[in-house]
Structure formats: C-alpha cells, structure tokens
Amino acid sequence: MYFAAISVIRGFLFLTLLLAWIAGNKASHLLFSGTEATLNRKARKLITWAVFLSISTAGILAGMIWLMSATEFVFWQDRLLIPPLLIIPTLMLWLTSFPRLRGIRQATGRKTNNPLDVRLLSRASQPAVVAPYQFVALGSLTGLYWTFTTTVPFDMLNGMIPLVLLLIAGMALWLTHLNRSSRVSLTGTKPVNRPLMRLLRRMAVLVIALALGSIPFYSGLQASRLPETISMAEGPMDNGTGAKLDHHHRNGAVTASAEPVKEVSVDSLTGSIEGKPDVSFTLTAEKKTVKLASGRTVEAWTYNGQIPGPELRFRKGQLVEVKLINKDITEGVTLHWHGLDVPNAQDGVAGATQNAVLPGEAYTYRFIAEQVGSFWYHSHQDSQEAVQKGLFGSLVVEPEEGMPKDVKDITVMTHIWEAGGVAIGDHDGIQHIRIAPGTPVRLRLTNTDDWVRQSFKLLGTKFQVAAIDGTDLHEPGDLANVSLDLITGGRYDVTFTMPDSPVTLNVDLGGKLGIVMSPDGQGELPRHVPDMPVFDPTHYGTPTSTAFDANSHFDREFTMVLDNQLGFFNGKLALNYTINGKVFPDTPMYMVREGELVKTTIVNRGAVEHPMHLHGHHMLVLSRNGEAVDGSPWWTDTLDTAPGEVYEVAFVADNPGLWMDHCHNLAHAAAGMTMHLMYEGITSPYTVGTATHNHPE
Numbered sequence: 100m101y102f103a104a105i106s107v108i109r110g111f112l113f114l115t116l117l118l119a120w121i122a123g124n125k126a127s128h129l130l131f132s133g134t135e136a137t138l139n140r141k142a143r144k145l146i147t148w149a150v151f152l153s154i155s156t157a158g159i160l161a162g163m164i165w166l167m168s169a170t171e172f173v174f175w176q177d178r179l180l181i182p183p184l185l186i187i188p189t190l191m192l193w194l195t196s197f198p199r200l201r202g203i204r205q206a207t208g209r210k211t212n213n214p215l216d217v218r219l220l221s222r223a224s225q226p227a228v229v230a231p232y233q234f235v236a237l238g239s240l241t242g243l244y245w246t247f248t249t250t251v252p253f254d255m256l257n258g259m260i261p262l263v264l265l266l267i268a269g270m271a272l273w274l275t276h277l278n279r280s281s282r283v284s285l286t287g288t289k290p291v292n293r294p295l296m297r298l299l300r301r302m303a304v305l306v307i308a309l310a311l312g313s314i315p316f317y318s319g320l321q322a323s324r325l326p327e328t329i330s331m332a333e334g335p336m337d338n339g340t341g342a343k344l345d346h347h348h349r350n351g352a353v354t355a356s357a358e359p360v361k362e363v364s365v366d367s368l369t370g371s372i373e374g375k376p377d378v379s380f381t382l383t384a385e386k387k388t389v390k391l392a393s394g395r396t397v398e399a400w401t402y403n404g405q406i407p408g409p410e411l412r413f414r415k416g417q418l419v420e421v422k423l424i425n426k427d428i429t430e431g432v433t434l435h436w437h438g439l440d441v442p443n444a445q446d447g448v449a450g451a452t453q454n455a456v457l458p459g460e461a462y463t464y465r466f467i468a469e470q471v472g473s474f475w476y477h478s479h480q481d482s483q484e485a486v487q488k489g490l491f492g493s494l495v496v497e498p499e500e501g502m503p504k505d506v507k508d509i510t511v512m513t514h515i516w517e518a519g520g521v522a523i524g525d526h527d528g529i530q531h532i533r534i535a536p537g538t539p540v541r542l543r544l545t546n547t548d549d550w551v552r553q554s555f556k557l558l559g560t561k562f563q564v565a566a567i568d569g570t571d572l573h574e575p576g577d578l579a580n581v582s583l584d585l586i587t588g589g590r591y592d593v594t595f596t597m598p599d600s601p602v603t604l605n606v607d608l609g610g611k612l613g614i615v616m617s618p619d620g621q622g623e624l625p626r627h628v629p630d631m632p633v634f635d636p637t638h639y640g641t642p643t644s645t646a647f648d649a650n651s652h653f654d655r656e657f658t659m660v661l662d663n664q665l666g667f668f669n670g671k672l673a674l675n676y677t678i679n680g681k682v683f684p685d686t687p688m689y690m691v692r693e694g695e696l697v698k699t700t701i702v703n704r705g706a707v708e709h710p711m712h713l714h715g716h717h718m719l720v721l722s723r724n725g726e727a728v729d730g731s732p733w734w735t736d737t738l739d740t741a742p743g744e745v746y747e748v749a750f751v752a753d754n755p756g757l758w759m760d761h762c763h764n765l766a767h768a769a770a771g772m773t774m775h776l777m778y779e780g781i782t783s784p785y786t787v788g789t790a791t792h793n794h795p796e
C-alpha cells in the first residue's frame with residue numbers, strides 16, 4: 100500500500116511537470132499571437148490547460164491523502180512539504196492568471212484579424228498571466244526531487260537547498276516577464292520572436308546552472324569516496340533514547356559519563372576457549388570448477404572443494420574448533436556463523452573482529468555452541484561475491500543428547516549459481532528421497548540468495564513450522580497450503596510425520612526444482628502449484644513467557660528507517676539504500692551499554708524488501724505493522740521487512756562487542772546498507788577501507 104501510494108504521487112508529479120512545462124511555454128508565447136482572433140483562441144486554450152494542471156495536481160493531493168490515511172506518520176512526515184509546492188501555484192493559476200485571461204478574451208471578443216495593440220500586448224505579457232504556469236512546473240519538479248531525496252530523520256540542508264533554488268528561479272522568471280512586459284508597454288511593439296536567440300539564451304542559462312550545480316555535485320561525489328582506512332569503532336554515534344555513551348576515551352578526553360569507561364578490545368572477547376575441543380573441523384577455501392547434479396559446471400569459490408561447503412554439525416555445549424585455511428582466494432576469506440551468537444572475537448567479520456585471511460594464511464575459531472537450531476556459515480569478506488560464488492554451508496547445532504535417532508533430518512539450502520540457475524545445494528533438478536511412513540521429518544529451509552524471495556511449498560501433508568531462525572516456536576499448530584517465503588539469510592525448520600503417500604517440497608512453480616519424499620523413492624513434482632497465502636508468524640503457535648516482552652521497560656530505543664535516496668556512494672551517483680538517511684560509513688552506530696534492554700522500531704520506506712540481520716543477538720519481534728505478536732514468541736536474527744512495513748523488535752545487550760547490523764541482501768550491504776551495534780568501551784584494532792584488505796561486504 101505504501102509503495103503504491105508513493106508511486107501514485109510520483110506519477111502525478113511527473114505528469115504535472117510535463118503538462119506545466121508545455122503550458123508554461125504556451126503562456127510565454129501568448130504575446131506572439133499575431134491577431135486578436137489568435138490571442139482569443141490561445142487565451143481560451145490556456146484556461147483549458149489550467150484545468151488540466153488542476154486535475155493533475157488533484158491527483159498528487161489524492162495520492163498524499165491516500166498515503167497519509169494508509170500509513171503511519173513516519174512514512175510521510177517529510178512529504179508534507181510537497182502539497183504547498185503545488186497548491187500555491189495552482190491557486191495562482193485561478194486567482195491571477197484566469198481573471199486576466201478572461202479579460203483578454205472579452206477584449207478580443209470580436210475575433211478580428213487586427214494585429215494586437217499595445218494594450219493587448221501588455222496584457223498578454225504580464226507576469227501575473229504567464230508565471231503561474233511556470234511556477235507549477237517548478238513546484239512539481241521540486242516535489243519530484245524531494246520524493247527521491249528527503250529522508251527521516253529530516254536533513255534540513257538537503258531539503259532546503261532545492262526550495263531556495265525554486266524561489267530564486269521563480270523570482271528570476273517573474274522579473275524576466277516583468278521586464279519584457281514593460282518593454283512592450285514602452286515601445287508599443289512586441290519583441291521580435293527570434294527562436295534561435297531564445298534557444299541560445301536558454302542554453303546559456305542551462306550552462307551557467309550546470310556549472311554552478313557541478314560544484315556541490317563534484318564535492319559530494321568526492322566526499323562519498325570510501326576512506327582508505329577507517330576504524331568501525333570510530334564515527335558518528337546514535338544513543339537512541341538512552342543516556343549518552345562513548346565507546347572509549349579519545350586522546351584521554353573524559354567521556355560524558357562520570358565513571359571513566361573501561362576500554363576492552365574486541366580481540367579479548369573470545370569467550371572461554373581453553374581445553375581440548377570436543378569437535379574440530381578444517382575448512383579450506385579454494386577456487387574450483389564444481390559440477391552440479393545436472394552436470395552443469397560452476398566456477399565456484401568453495402570450502403573443501405564443494406558447494407555448498409560441508410555441513411558442520413555439533414551439539415549444544417560442545418567446544419568447537421574450526422580451522423580456516425585460504426588456499427587461493429585472492430580477495431581473502433573469513434567464517435561468520437550466521438545466527439549463532441558467539442563471542443565477538445569469533446564472529447568472523449573482516450575489519451571488525453579480525454583481518455581477512457589471505458591466500459596462504461590460516462585462522463582458527465573456537466567457541467562453545469550455546470544455542471540449538473539451524474544456522475549457516477559464510478565468508479564475511481567481500482561477502483556479496485563470496486557467498487554468491489559458494490563460500491557458505493549449513494551449520495546445525497543439535498541438542499546435548501543429539502537428534503532423536505529416527506528423525507529424517509534434511510537441510511535445504513537454496514542458491515542461484517552463476518550459469519547454473521536455482522538449486523537446492525548442488526541439486527539443480529528434482530531430488531528423490533526414500534522415507535518410511537511414520538518417520539518424523541525435519542526440513543531445515545535456508546535461502547542464501549541475494550534479491551530473491553524463495554517460496555517453499557510443501558504439498559501432500561500437514562506440517563508445522565517448528566523453528567524460525569534457529570529458535571523453536573512454542574506449540575506450533577498444523578499448517579497446510581501456505582507458502583513458506585524466505586529472503587536471504589532467513590531459516591524455517593519444518594516438521595511433519597511421513598504419510599503413506601509422497602510429500603513434495605516445491606521450490607519453483609514449474610515443477611522443475613524440488614524434493615520428492617516418498618516411501619518408495621519414486622514420484623513426481625506437481626507441475627502446477629496453486630497460489631497460497633504466505634505464512635505469517637505474527638499469530639502462529641501459543642504464547643509462553645519470555646525474559647521480557649512488549650510491556651517491559653526499555654533502557655534504550657532506536658528507530659531504524661530504511662529508505663531509497665538519490666545520492667552518492669563511493670564516488671558514484673546512486674539511488675542509495677539508506678539506513679536513517681545515510682550509507683556506510685556515515686550511518687551512526689547504535690550505542691548500548693551491557694545489560695540494557697533495547698528496543699528498535701524498523702520502518703521500511705524504500706521500494707524493495709530488506710532482510711535486516713543483527714549479529715551476535717536474537718531479536719524478539721514485539722509487533723508487526725501495529726499488530727502485537729500474540730502467538731509463540733518469535734525470535735529472529737534476519738528479519739524480512741517489506742516496503743511499508745513497521746516492526747518493533749527488542750533484544751538484551753548481553754554480548755559485548757562490535758556487531759554488524761546490515762541488510763542481508765548482500766548487494767545492498769555492499770552498496771552501503773550497513774551499520775553496527777557498538778557496546779560502550781569497546782575498541783577494535785582492525786580497520787576497513789580501500790587501503791586495507793578488509794572489505795566485509
């Protein structure tokens with residue numbers, strides 16, 4: 100609804116601009132009407148144009164009213180600036196232009212072929228007749244520009260510069276018309292209509308405007324270039340609604356809090372890792388040509404020569420050691436445990452918690468698995484390219500006693516391989532799995548793709564969504580004929596008991612990709628899958644108590660507004676994906692103190708959905724679009740926010756460190772849609788930037 104409404108506003112603004120441009124040109128040519136009859140006709144036509152412009156302006160206002168009635172204040176507070184830009188010039192059309200045009204029509208009522216006398220020439224060139232048409236064009240141009248550039252929180256300078264330019268242009272137009280009109284009155288003759296001169300004059304104005312505009316344009320472009328080195332621990336801070344914090348002393352300066360802040364380096368936040376590990380893995384990153392099940396080949400970046408990398412499985416409470424070796428990935432690699440809340444030093448983000456592991460180097464991670472559930476791992480160095488090319492794999496933490504022996508446990512990771520198309524792991528066709536009737540089945544659905552919303556449709560049985568993002572749901576009810584939609588990074592665990600007949604998991608609608616589970620290992624994937632409503636966790640399962648809920652007292656509250664904004668990123672003009680109006684590294688970091696209960700309101704004002712991923716913490720979803728989550732507690736680490744949606748989430752700041760908080764559509768993250776959560780007193784010896792090897796996104 101939000102995106103439809105803002106699109107209507109943009110559409111009518113563009114239409115108004117186009118119409119007003121044409122009408123403005125016609126108005127300024129009024130005095131070149133050769134005869135009284137022509138002037139009479141042209142004046143009539145201009146009145147018709149005023150009607151068109153008014154209808155188009157009404158369309159803009161209707162769009163605004165729609166937007167305001169359908170969405171919350173945050174979606175339109177800055178856009179309240181638009182209506183006056185259109186209402187004022189449209190009123191001028193009817194209050195100043197229209198009566199004068201009617202007067203001209205009456206004065207030329209005989210429609211003779213006489214040339215215009217000085218009185219008529221003067222009347223046809225008055226700024227009060229001509230300028231309002233051009234003001235509508237200026238107003239709609241400014242309004243259109245604002246719809247792509249204004250932000251929440253509102254940036255005064257950004258919003259006011261076009262307004263000032265509009266006023267200057269408006270005054271210049273008025274004076275030009277006034278000057279022309281007075282010359283006509285004085286000389287009694289109309290100016291010679293010299294189209295070439297007019298064209299040259301307009302070109303000159305354009306060149307001057309471009310020259311003046313290019314100064315702020317190029318300085319903005321240059322200023323947006325990513326720095327050579329920057330510490331993520333430095334930079335602008337957002338304290339939300341809580342007390343002002345600082346992460347450390349700067350050159351011995353005293354912080355705002357009375358107590359000096361104790362500085363802690365991310366390197367020391369290792370967790371307890373002493374002793375002999377219970378499980379050890381070695382993952383070697385290397386480039387390799389890998390065959391998919393169909394025989395198609397992929398030029399992949401792999402862990403241990405396979406795509407996806409090997410599944411890592413261990414049990415809760417075990418001390419896990421993973422040795423990462425980089426054989427030949429020039430860009431460098433790391434290992435990030437997506438969704439598993441490990442101590443900060445083990446989080447695997449290049450430039451934040453470690454340096455990228457370069458070819459020939461190795462790095463060892465050690466942590467105790469504290470959660471049970473479905474996760475995944477991937478490189479967090481050049482992650483857009485790394486994940487796309489295959490540097491990821493499944494990560495499953497089983498309960499302390501292991502999974503029940505009889506459960507058929509199937510990991511389903513969808514991925515789009517370059518030149519290979521969509522696949523489940525390396526199966527780019529239909530997979531058959533033999534399962535005896537009565538067997539409990541658990542499907543661990545994970546979507547690893549950028550941009551793609553993957554719809555999983557399970558047919559042939561009723562089922563439960565047992566877990567979201569690795570956390571079990573409380574008393575999940577039976578479901579059937581609902582689509583399980585995941586965007587990048589999110590996971591659903593689906594459980595059912597195998598019936599006597601085949602069960603199919605359909606990933607696309609054409610019957611070409613999916614899994615057929617049947618007692619005899621045979622069966623077909625349905626060619627046509629009916630449309631189904633999308634699974635919504637808001638009211639699913641039953642409530643149970645949690646350490647905090649929507650009624651708790653929050654120590655700190657943040658608002659995270661996701662948007663699109665025309666601007667600069669790394670030396671290029673771009674339609675940026677912004678968080679709170681900014682892109683990396685200008686987005687202020689969220690500052691918290693250990694132990695605080697933190698609430699964040701996530702608002703998506705943009706044109707596309709964003710799966711927001713917070714490292715190191717699980718967020719409890721409190722509400723979705725104003726509706727309280729009243730089913731099972733819904734914990735998430737990767738929250739899919741669609742345009743127009745508002746989520747309230749909360750988490751306990753119980754894992755000190757420097758934690759990325761970014762869109763997991765990794766193309767967006769690479770384009771600057773990334774920020775971080777920062778605990779008071781934390782420092783990092785690592786840096787990111789063009790002169791370093793560390794490029795986490």
Ligand SMILES: [Cu+2]
Nearest residue numbers: 709762764767
């Ligand atoms: Cu995004």
